[in-house]
Amino acid sequence: MATTTDATGATATDATRAEVCAVACAELFRGDGEIVAAAVAGFVPMLGSRLARSTFEPDLLTTDGGPSLSADPVPLGAAADVVEGWLPFRDHLWLVLNGRRHVIMGPSQIDPYGGTNISCIGDWARPSRQLLGVRGGPGNTLLNTTSYWVPKHSTRVFTEKVDMVSGVGTDRGAHEIRAVVTNLAVLDFASPGRRMRLRSVHPGVTVDDVVAATGFELVVPEDVPETRLPDAEELRIMRDVLDPKGLREREVPS
DSSP: OEEEEOTTSOEEEEEOHHHHHHHHHHHTTTTOOSSEEEEOSOHHHHHHHHHHHHTTOTTOBOBSSSSEEESSOOOTTOOOSSEEEEOOHHHHHHHHHTTOEEEEEOOSEEOTTSOEEOSEESOTTSOSEEOSOSTTHHHHHHHSEEEEEESSOOTTTBBSSOSSOSBOOGGGTOSEEEEEEESSEEEEOOSGGGOOEEEEEOTTOOHHHHHHTOBSOOBOOSSOOBOOOOOHHHHHIIIIIIOTTOTHHHHSOO
């Protein structure tokens, strides 16, 4: 839990870890303008994209989870009341090919340069576990701004080498891997060699916690700040407008 105060002096208490993560996901879209926000990795990043549109990025295009572009951000798990546009798959692919999308994906494995695996665990010829397949990973990472959401930061996900490269990282020509948000921290690639760097830790988390949960050596600055807290208005929007059912807490329990 955490406490924050908005610009008017009103105090919002007890921001949960899920809400801190949602605000961190919202911050991923800051400055993006009129592009499609494709948060396909879970409730928390979807909430983040809709929170960004509701506050500091009103030109973002958000969907109801399908082809409908909504006039207002849609609560999680609900259908749009007012539809302002229609985005069939063929048009969505045109936006992907022309770099008009910022996608948040969920990796099964991620390496020090942001290369990811969503295809299989183990040797590709005879994997121990079959996953989704590469799907849109290559096109997303080569053509679009890409971020990642990891609801459980662990050495099983953050690994020195992925079993199969589904999405390319900074060492293989990725367009832009903006950041990785997890239940513990925010990480980016703003370091020499574009290797994964610890940008911030969430309230109640230490740098040592993040290092211990990562299966490779992170770039750790001398001073690592805490992740920004939601202000009172952001908490109101999340709790009363965008996620009144509290679906965010299923992904990141308090």
